[in-house]
Every structure is written in C-alpha cells, then in structure tokens.
Amino acid sequence: MAAHVMVVPYPGQGLLNPMMQLARRLASNGITVSFVVTESWHKIISGAEGDAFTSARKQGLPLSPAIIPDCVAPESERSANLMAFFLSLANMEAHVSQLITKLARSENPPVCMVADTFLRWAVPLAKKHALKSVSLWTESVTRFSIFYHSDLVVGVEGCIDNIPGVPPLQHTDLPSPFVTPLRVEFLRCFDTVKEADWIVANSMYPLDCKAVEALFPKIRVHCVGSLLPCAYLEQSDNQDRKMGTSSRIETDCKLWLDCKPAQSVIYVSFGSHVSVSRPQLAEIAAGLMQSGYHFVWALRPDKDASDVSEMLPPGFLDETKEQGLVAPWFSQVEVLSHPSVGGFLSHCGWNAIMESVSSGIPILGFPIGLDQFTNCKLIADEWNFGLQLRRGDDGNRVISAQEITKKIKLLMEGEESVRVRRAAERFRDAAKEEVSKGGRSANNLEALVNSLKQTKVVSSRNIIY
Structure with missing residues (x-):
C-alpha cells in the first residue's frame, strides 16, 4: 500500500501554491496525499479554472482534499491585520489533530505530516501522533538563515554582516516582521522547526548555496525548488x-x-x-x-x-x-x-x-x-x-x-x-538543471520520497492522545 502523507498548507494564496506543487510531486511519485484545506479554501480551489483537485484526479494522481472547518481569519484580514490572521492559525491545530485521529483508523493511515514552517504547531503535533514531520519553507534559504540567526540581528546597529551565509544588510533590508510585534510570533516557528525530520525549501541551490552551506552544520535545509508546474x-x-x-x-x-x-x-x-x-x-x-x-x-x-x-x-x-x-x-x-x-x-x-x-x-x-x-x-x-x-x-x-x-x-x-x-x-x-534528473532539487525530492516510502505506520493503539 502506498505511503500516505497529510499536507497542510498555510491558508494564503502565495504560500498555498508551492505546497500544492510539492503535493503533486509527491503524488506523482506514488505517495498518497491528503491535502488539508478549510471549507472556504476548498471552495476557492474547486471553483478555480483548472481546479487542482480535479486536475490531479484526471491525471490519476492520488491527491485529494481533506476538509476542516473554517477556523482561520478570512484572507481579507491578512492584509488588514496580519497579526490577527497569524494568531488565528493556531485554531487549525485541534481540527488537524482530529483529522489525523480519524485517518489513523482508516485502511491506509498517514505516516507523515508535511506542513508550512509558519504553522508552528505542526511539528509538535506530528510528533504527538507519532508521524514523521516535514516542514516546507516557501521562501529563500537566505531569509531562513536571517530568522534562524535572529539573535545576531537584534540590537545590532549599522551594517549587519555577521549572519552566516547572508551578505551584508542594512536594517532597511531586513524582513519587515523584524521591526513589528510579529517578530516574536515568527521566531517561535523556528523553535519548533528545529525538531522536524526534514526541512525542505522552495528554492534552488545556485541561488541559496551560501545560506545552505552555512546552515548545514546546525540545521539541514534541502532545496526542492522551483515548485512550479512541471510542464x-x-x-x-x-x-x-x-x-x-x-x-x-x-x-x-x-x-x-x-x-x-x-x-x-x-x-x-x-x-x-x-x-x-x-x-x-x-x-x-x-x-x-x-x-x-x-x-x-x-x-x-x-x-x-x-x-x-x-x-x-x-x-x-x-x-x-x-x-x-x-x-x-x-x-x-x-x-x-x-x-x-x-x-x-x-x-x-x-x-x-x-x-x-x-x-x-x-x-x-x-x-x-x-x-x-x-x-x-x-x-x-x-x-x-x-x-x-x-x-x-x-x-x-x-x-x-x-x-x-x-x-x-x-x-x-x-x-x-x-x-x-x-x-x-x-x-x-x-533552474531547469536543478529539477532535471540528477539535479540537486530532483535528488533531494527523490530522497524525501524514498524516506516516506520506507516509513512504517505506528499503530494508533500505542499513541496517547
């Protein structure tokens, strides 16, 4: 029976798209994928031209929606009040946990949860349910290194030239959450991501080689991008x-x-x-x-x-x-x-x-x-x-x-x-070479697929909920 993976995207347009492409790559390599979406996002995806779920079904890919109730602030609030939207993401945890429990009793229980790095509850939840955890960072590894090394940034005046794998930056070059209350919330995500079994990034080594190499002794981030439609x-x-x-x-x-x-x-x-x-x-x-x-x-x-x-x-x-x-x-x-x-x-x-x-x-x-x-x-x-x-x-x-x-x-x-x-x-x-057979991104994805296929299901009877 094919390995079964739960994929949980950040419920926002720009971050949902690369997760969908990763889900399609997994499904095209024989992994059964349950793609977790809220009711509202399921309507948006299903109502869009070239509906991703219908397209996957027509192509024979084992990728299907797993719908949870609307529990996140609406997309409109993401622009108006990003802090409120970001905090509302915590509401997803209980519903995803219930879904895992339900699927654990099915004929093909999940062996892994793939989730967006900004869903900080995802890695601990996967471990609670004895699932392998994969964190998808949907941006550059260089930016990952900035957040990961935030202690080297805060309080530094003038040019910031001490972040491993990152070129010298001015404070005005930093991601805007560094100068807002969101910084604390964002950084909490990096406390949990360290415990993930895999961290993969929607980037490619030629762009982010310095950051990937600098992070490698501390935390391994594997480039699997670009996560764009294969065609x-x-x-x-x-x-x-x-x-x-x-x-x-x-x-x-x-x-x-x-x-x-x-x-x-x-x-x-x-x-x-x-x-x-x-x-x-x-x-x-x-x-x-x-x-x-x-x-x-x-x-x-x-x-x-x-x-x-x-x-x-x-x-x-x-x-x-x-x-x-x-x-x-x-x-x-x-x-x-x-x-x-x-x-x-x-x-x-x-x-x-x-x-x-x-x-x-x-x-x-x-x-x-x-x-x-x-x-x-x-x-x-x-x-x-x-x-x-x-x-x-x-x-x-x-x-x-x-x-x-x-x-x-x-x-x-x-x-x-x-x-x-x-x-x-x-x-x-x-970019073309990276995703071609033998390219780094292709090799990293293949290694991830092989790891998932070799993961054994842990009996739900051995898990304390």
Whole structure:
C-alpha cells in the first residue's frame, strides 16, 4: 500500500501554491496525499479554472482534499491585520489533530505530516501522533538563515554582516516582521522547526548555496525548488516558449503578445496580497506610458474600487490602449514565459521571483513589505538579475514617474540590461538543471520520497492522545 502523507498548507494564496506543487510531486511519485484545506479554501480551489483537485484526479494522481472547518481569519484580514490572521492559525491545530485521529483508523493511515514552517504547531503535533514531520519553507534559504540567526540581528546597529551565509544588510533590508510585534510570533516557528525530520525549501541551490552551506552544520535545509508546474519548468528557454491555448489567460492577451517583438514588453504585477497607494499608482502609470515600452499590467481593484479604471489617472486606459493591457488578473506563469516579455516590474514576492528566474526574465524591484525588501536587495546586489526601484529606506516615499521611466529603460535596453539579462538567463538554465534528473532539487525530492516510502505506520493503539 502506498505511503500516505497529510499536507497542510498555510491558508494564503502565495504560500498555498508551492505546497500544492510539492503535493503533486509527491503524488506523482506514488505517495498518497491528503491535502488539508478549510471549507472556504476548498471552495476557492474547486471553483478555480483548472481546479487542482480535479486536475490531479484526471491525471490519476492520488491527491485529494481533506476538509476542516473554517477556523482561520478570512484572507481579507491578512492584509488588514496580519497579526490577527497569524494568531488565528493556531485554531487549525485541534481540527488537524482530529483529522489525523480519524485517518489513523482508516485502511491506509498517514505516516507523515508535511506542513508550512509558519504553522508552528505542526511539528509538535506530528510528533504527538507519532508521524514523521516535514516542514516546507516557501521562501529563500537566505531569509531562513536571517530568522534562524535572529539573535545576531537584534540590537545590532549599522551594517549587519555577521549572519552566516547572508551578505551584508542594512536594517532597511531586513524582513519587515523584524521591526513589528510579529517578530516574536515568527521566531517561535523556528523553535519548533528545529525538531522536524526534514526541512525542505522552495528554492534552488545556485541561488541559496551560501545560506545552505552555512546552515548545514546546525540545521539541514534541502532545496526542492522551483515548485512550479512541471510542464512550465520543462520548457527549454524563454525564446522557445509559446503561451498555451488555455483559457487561463485571455485570448486577446495571447494574440496581443504574439504581435510584439521579442523581449519588448514589460510585465507589471504586485502580487495577490499587497496594495499600492493611489498616488503611487498614478506615478507608475505615467512612468510606464513615458517609457514607451509595451506593458501588461495585472492590477487588482482595491477595496474602494469596483473596476481597475477607477484606480488609474483619467484617460490613461484610452491613451495607452495601443501600448498596453491592464486587467485584474493574468496567468503570471504564462505571461512571463511568452517570448515577447523582456522585463518584470515586481513587488519581489518569492513566488514571483521563482517564476521570473525560471523564465530568465530580469526584475525591476518595487518591494512593499514582509520578505520583499530582502529579496529585492538579493536580486540587485547578490544575484545580479535585477535592479532596485524602491529600497527599504524609501519609507513611504512616492517614487516619481521620472524615476520609474529611467529604471525601466535601464532594465530593457543598454549595457545594464545586457548584464542583468545574462544573469537571469544563467539562473534560468540552472533552474531547469536543478529539477532535471540528477539535479540537486530532483535528488533531494527523490530522497524525501524514498524516506516516506520506507516509513512504517505506528499503530494508533500505542499513541496517547
């Protein structure tokens, strides 16, 4: 009988997606996966085009939902009050524990729980039920090292150059939780993750080799990324990729991009979680228009707008109807993989970085919070496949249209563009190699699968609940 694993994602868009990809990798290697979701998230996933559960079933993958009651603050509160949302994650523990007890009495009891690192109750709960524990860190190992070595950061003035495997940082480069009450809550996760049987990261060794090696004597973090759809990673390179006919991206966008020269379009997106002020949106709009470059802009209506047109300067959409496309959503993976796209104006969320790296697309970083200032610093100064448009010391300053236009041109043309594009293409090639047979990420995943397959079920009669 196939080994059975419970997979418990962090209930948020950006962190749920890589966990789903890890679950699919496990299932495609013969592991039975129960994917734990709240009722609300099950409706969201099941209602989405290309429903992940239906898709897995059609492909014969042993991946199915395991539904628990709604016990977490709604996604809208994640933006409005991250502390309240984060604290509400503790409500999941009792329901997951009940689910484990129920499944333990089934014909194929679980042998392991794979959970997001930010679910700090997960590793102790797995041990309580005599399950193997795997912690998925959905971000860079470099950022993992910053949190793991938080005692080396707190109280240090000036340049921080003593974190193992991490380049010198200013305080403004640190993840934003370090300067909020959330820091204490985040750090508690690292007290429990040390006890996990495996820690895997949605990253790849060529990006995070210094941090992986520096952590190795203390704690082993295994890169298994990029955790993107396999079909996407198997593409040869950006120049050979063609956007699929899937209705996940509007037909008019595909046709529009097909008519544009190679690497002539800049894609703009600030993710599904962060928001940009109206004054800043006006400057971004003007900067895009003045740059002269074609653009595709994924712009979600904010809470005060019913349509994206209400968020932009009057007349902008009419003036740029030949220059760009603006819509609430595009399939980011497909847009970035289109040969017409040559740059990405991004908030520098980790999923966006992984998608951009795997396409060989250089990034113009506009970080807003959380891990994004750290990521942007690494992109520009350590990995060299992008430029910084906004830094942590910009504070709440509105970046002008002139600055935006200047940086777009640096990203898209001239010597600086050549430099960052070559770096992006090197990492693209490395990303493909990492997940190919014999690559480090592929080998780490294979080792994890083999370990799970060899894990024996512990009789529930021997467990004290």
